Amino acid sequence: MKRNTLLVAGFILMMAALYLIFLYAPIEKDMKLVQKIFYLMVPMGWLAMLAFIVTAVGGILFLVKKSDKWDILAYSSGEVGIVFTTLALATGSIWAKPVWGVWWDWGTPRLTSTLILWFIYMAYFLVRNLSAEEHRGATFAAVVSIVGLADIPVIVLATSLWQGLHPPPLIFQSGGLDPKMRVALMTSVIAFTVFYVVLLMFRTSLRHDEAELKRLKEQSQ
């Protein structure tokens, strides 16, 4: 599917998600309007993990097949992923202040493990940029992404195993989340996922352009 078609689909889905969030889903009785942040931070958190999984899978395929196209996919997903991880942490923190009374709580493993994911993303780019030779940097980064994959199940299971201040996983439990809220949340998750795919395609094509520019520069010297 072409990028522009996906972009239009993403835009329509996002408009539908905004309608559902503000006009269809009920206002939560305790948190009131602040609860609406939930429809942003959950998709952001999901994309932080999805993008990292794509980065690690790209890294594995790069190590196995030795093809640059997998490294380009891993790099691009990593860059998009770090944007969503940063936004997940920021929106989560803004939600935490009025609900928990603090911007951050180190005793809540969901937050801490997401912050660790952010540092793993940073390490991924740091080892690439510190390596003098590009191929070696890509290899080291692939290893970092594979090792970093261990953080994903920790983030997923954090609310079930060690909860802290974070609410327990209620989204798919019967009687957990209001059905209207669930529809709004799932629409928002799908809309943001489509945006992630569009951004990934955009960043991948940019990475191809960067490679072409490098090749042309070498040719012209």
Next chain:
Amino acid sequence: MEDEVMKNAGYMLAAFAVAWAGVFAYVLFLSVRQARLRQEIDALKSDLKEKGAR
């Protein structure tokens, strides 16, 4: 009643503003970078073409 509902609405607005500003800033960064890269690629290609013609 309305005051109760609007309580902490500023936090909600801040979260939506931060999220959308972040996404738009990244898209803008990608667009500007792509435009610059395309310019450089075109310039280099025409340079190489000229060199080849000589």
